[in-house]
Amino acid sequence: MSDSPLAEAIRSEIDAAVVSLETGARLWAQLTVAQRSQLLERVRMTVAAVADEWVDAASRAKNLDPASPLRGEEWLTGPYVTLQALSAYRRTLTSLAAGGSPLDGVSTGTAPGNRLRINAFPAVPLDHLVLSGFRGEVWLQPGVSLDDARAHAGLAQRHPRESHGIGLVLGAGNVTGIPILDALYELLAAGRVVLLKLNPTQDGLADVFTRALAPLIEPGFVRIVTGGGDVGAYLTQHPGIGHVHITGSAATFDAIVWGGDKERADPALQTPITAELGGVAPIIVMPGAWSDADLRYQAEHIATMRLHNGGHNCVAGQVVIISRDWHLREKFLEVLADAYRDAPHRTPWYPRSDEKLATARNDYPEATWSADGTRALVDLLPGEAHDLEMTEYFAPVLGVVELAGSGQEFLDAAVAHANNKLVGTLGANVLIDPATEATLGAGFERAISDLHYGGIAINTWTGVVFATPVLSWGAFPGGTLGDVGSGLGVVHNALLLDHVERSVLRGPFRPFPRSASIDSVRHGQFSVIARPPWFVTSRTADRVGEGLTKFQTDHDPLRLARTLALAMRA
Incomplete structure (x- = not known):
């Protein structure tokens, strides 16, 4: 950074944020898991309170017409997925606070290659309606037993009194829910308080995010900053930062880690880093x-x-x-x-x-x-x-x-x-009719296990894997600092599972009413979903997205009924 007065002012602001987070880290370590669960409920309320403003600001940033059904994308990938994640984390924390495990009541099975399959979705009764006919699984790395999975489920929340310092989250610029979801994972899975730096494309949401996360910001558990690449460069080299997470491109990752020179002997970044970087x-x-x-x-x-x-x-x-x-x-x-x-x-x-x-x-x-x-x-x-x-x-x-x-x-x-x-190895999609899948039998499952991607969507889109927080999101394991591919580590993963390899989401090949055909029902692919609200051709996506989001907090059965009726008219 330059030595201009503006740069000095920014530097001072960042340093002050780090100091406040250092205090916040000590306070975070004093909270019980039950208190953290209660805190997340407060965040749910503040997120819900700004949901309309959130969607309006995101739509303006993306030049969406106020009357466009495409605004439904902003509802579903912004406040809705955030509320879903907060609810899922609360269930995990509640189980841990009661002396149980996030895996209590969750069925498991085996996947090819000596893998443990966690049947994470549907997680609650409402899931059977909102994503009717969908099943989501988290596959753990080969050789991990159920006893191992249970012993480690909960990650940092298993030892809440341990302080893990400050994590820097470099937010994505394309989807507004990503920075918040990444910050929550850093806080809950890793036990680090968070300095969240927004991508400049989302600077217009800084005020909304500040109010959405107010219960975390007030005690010093989260700080939000804005700025360009110079701010990001200063933050990644800040001595108060103990970990970096980025959602972005491999080129940006390499610039951070290698300083633009991958031929150098050692990385320019000495701080541990995780990343989600996309791919083809x-x-x-x-x-x-x-x-x-x-x-x-x-x-x-x-x-x-x-x-x-x-x-x-x-x-x-x-x-x-x-x-x-x-x-x-x-x-x-x-x-x-x-x-x-x-x-x-x-x-x-x-x-x-x-x-x-x-x-x-x-x-x-x-x-x-x-x-x-x-x-x-x-x-x-x-x-x-x-x-x-x-x-x-x-x-x-x-x-x-x-x-x-x-x-x-x-x-x-x-x-x-x-x-x-x-x-890249972030996400892969497979479209297959139920009769063909049944004919392939075990060969289909073996092929899915051979598909080395961190998110696999069968008869749905991996974007729905992203928007299902009880599933994991991230690259297939194997990336390194020198050859990062689609990234390092995972996020979301609201069951707080360790040794995650991938998540697999299975949807119905046909929408309702064709999903009620003999062929679909025989092969377990019945669904009451017509055209899904995330389809770009959905005519009611904006109203469905809004209705589903607001039902998360008011639990009004009439609102849900109206929303599902709108979904059927998509």
Whole structure:
């Protein structure tokens, strides 16, 4: 940083925040787990109180029309997911305070490769309605026994009297719930008080976040600061910071850790760091006997994976992997092109997205462009190296690659392609009809275990894994400081489980009422969800998102009934 008066003032402000957090860390260590649970309930109330302002500020930052159904994205990935996380953490803390375990009452099983499967979702009765037909699992690393899992569940809350200092959270700029969720995980899983530095794209939410987290800010457990890269650089090297967590890009991670020079002998950053960094997310489309309605619905599903939040998601689907031998391949690709082109238009808003689109236009002159030149659909020739498979575009660019085979042969080839050709290990999506999944049997589960991603969505989108806080969120284990991939460690994970490898979320292949078909019911895929509210084509997403959020605090059954009725009209 420079020695200008402004820089000195910022430096003094940050130093004062660190001093207050040092006091807060000592106070945090004096609270019992029961007191922390009560504190989280106060935070739930303050989050609920600012929810409308939160969504308004986020929508303005992203240039969303006040009447747009797309505002539902801001409800669901902002205050709603935050309230969900706070409730899930409260359940965990309540169990620990009573002398129990977060795993009490949670069923478990085995997954391929000597893995323990924690059946974390549904967690409460309401989950059966809001995400009807969904099942979420946390898979622990190979060899971890149930006794080991129970012994470590609770992480820092198992020893609340131990002080772990101050953690710096460098907030993401794309989804407004991320900085808050990361701060909560740092506080509860690691036992560190938090200095939260907002991304400049979210500076307009600083006041809202300050009031939302007031019960944590007042006693010195959290501080919020704003500023650019110079502020972030000062913070990462601050002697009072004991840990850094970043949600962002691998390039930013390398700049922090290596100071722009990865050839140096030792990292420039000596402080421990965790990170969530995105990647190129695959969408594996398993060939099957799909109806015309199946083709249209899953085409909208894929369009949502790419276009949600304007395409500015770290886990946006970027490469569709499809069988060239599927008898419906040509028809599905036509329907996909239509769905991608016709999805509601919004101008890309994230900084430098225009540069990413210009790169795609230069690299793929044969791409099909739509939405006033802001969306690209690219056919990728197999066997060739493609930038689209090696670079997270963070903008509306969708590639399609075709591989040979059908059934297990195709699935194994698609998994190998995703693992070996696509950069990153954050999230992968698999679309498969129930009859085909049943035919594959154990081979399907084995293929899922071979898919080395930290979040796997089967017949849903990994964005829903992110928004389900009882599941973990983060890269598949294996990243290092020198080759970080999609990151180090996990967040969310409200059961506070140790030795997490991945989370798997399974949804229904068909929406209601087609989910009531004999085929879907026979294979356990009945659901009362019509078009999910996170689909970019949902006409009622804003009202459903608002209704679900406000039900979290007022528990008004009439509000819930009205909200579910709106969801059925999506």
